[in-house]
Amino acid sequence: MTVSAVKIIQPGEIQGMPDDDTPLLVLADAKSLFTDRAARLDQLSVREQGSPWLEFCAQLSRAQAASLNLVDSAPVSEHVVRESFKHHMPPLSISSAQPGPNFTSVLSSICKAIKQVNSSEKVLQAVEGLLKLAPQDQMAQAHAMLEADDAKVTVEYAPFIGAALQVIWTVRARQLESLVSLHHGESGLCPVCGSHPVASTIRMGDRAGHRYLNCSLCNAEWYAPRARCTNCDTPKEVSMFGRTRDDAVQGECCDDCKGYLKLMLQSKDPLIDAMADDLATYSLDVALADEGYMRTCRNLFFIS
Ligand SMILES: [Zn+2]
Ligand SMILES: [Zn+2]
Known part of the structure; x- marks a missing residue:
């Protein structure tokens, strides 16, 4: 599998934190x-x-x-x-x-x-x-x-x-x-348990268009502004790498820290699951490693 930059997102496109009642922390059943x-x-x-x-x-x-x-x-x-x-x-x-x-x-x-x-x-x-x-x-x-x-x-x-x-x-x-409403602010680590995310997901439905990081351990989802590196908080642009622009799973890559996190687009596949789809897209990891990027997430079903 080969990947190419399907979109480069400039700092001006970076979304801030929501100022409405969009939940910032969602726990799993x-x-x-x-x-x-x-x-x-x-x-x-x-x-x-x-x-x-x-x-x-x-x-x-x-x-x-x-x-x-x-x-x-x-x-x-x-x-x-x-x-x-x-x-x-x-x-x-x-x-x-x-x-x-x-x-x-x-x-x-x-x-x-x-x-x-x-x-x-x-x-x-x-x-x-x-x-x-x-x-x-x-x-x-x-x-x-x-x-x-x-x-x-x-x-x-x-x-x-x-x-x-x-x-x-x-x-x-x-x-x-x-007590989830007590959580405020941004974090690259899970606000519930402090673990790394397994991936991030742009949601559909009542949270349409909002991006959440998915905890690798407690499965909580917490809000993260789109198109921003969650590993180093650089103000610089991030690039989306994928096989094609239409793939439901893309790599969000940062040229400052050389890290990447997979981005899952639920609008392209409503049943997408951050952990499952991470496990099923290993070829994307290999392709992104070939481009010089490192995984910044964890998946507890394997150690690398
Ligand atoms: Zn957690
Ligand atoms: Zn970075």
């Missing part, structure tokens, strides 16, 4: 999110001629949806949430909040669900290996994943550890629902 993501991955797998990788990711998402009832999320203190948002600190920060005692049971549930539906020897070996690990070693892998200390994460275990962490944080994040 975990059940529908993971169920819809699994369906999207099924669809993308078919589109990619039955990709075993995307099929596996669909199975993981279904296993996530099935493990939600194992999360017994302790109530989050309203005072802590208010103070955190006031000081632009993430209330469920990955640097201070723990995966908690439910992590190992969620991980085990996901592993066992995959064992039922996947016959790949490589996948089954990873599942067996993970299930045999002592809980403290599973937790050590989880902490390393949260800290993006990828050298300490076993590559084959990463999708399972990432999936379990997403379940925990997505359920927890939903508890902040009544």
Whole structure:
């Protein structure tokens, strides 16, 4: 695949923050999110001629949806949430909040669900290996994943550890629902948990035309002005790179920091899902790397 600049956006075109009642922070409903993501991955797998990788990711998402009832999320203190948002600190920060005692049971549930539906020897070996690990070693892998200390994460275990962490944080994040209006301002990191985005999406429907960053961990979406580098906040222009101008997934590239983030255009594909469509557009990553740009996002189903 080759890409070319399909549009160069000048600083004058950069949109500011909205001054109406457009929501700046939207939390995910975990059940529908993971169920819809699994369906999207099924669809993308078919589109990619039955990709075993995307099929596996669909199975993981279904296993996530099935493990939600194992999360017994302790109530989050309203005072802590208010103070955190006031000081632009993430209330469920990955640097201070723990995966908690439910992590190992969620991980085990996901592993066992995959064992039922996947016959790949490589996948089954990873599942067996993970299930045999002592809980403290599973937790050590989880902490390393949260800290993006990828050298300490076993590559084959990463999708399972990432999936379990997403379940925990997505359920927890939903508890902040009544306080989301306290979030203000711009941020390149998730205002709920402090993680990197997996991608950004320009929405349709009641948020039509607005761009949101999609959290790689808690699945929150937070507002980010369009056409601005979210990695370095340069005032300079960004370029959109894609296979064609009509592709639903483009790379938003910055020549200041040489970083890129994928931009998902829901108007071109209403069922688009930031995480699923990131997984299905690896060829775009390769093409953008050839152009000299680096990924500035994370996808917890793999480590690179
Ligand atoms: Zn988050
Ligand atoms: Zn930049």
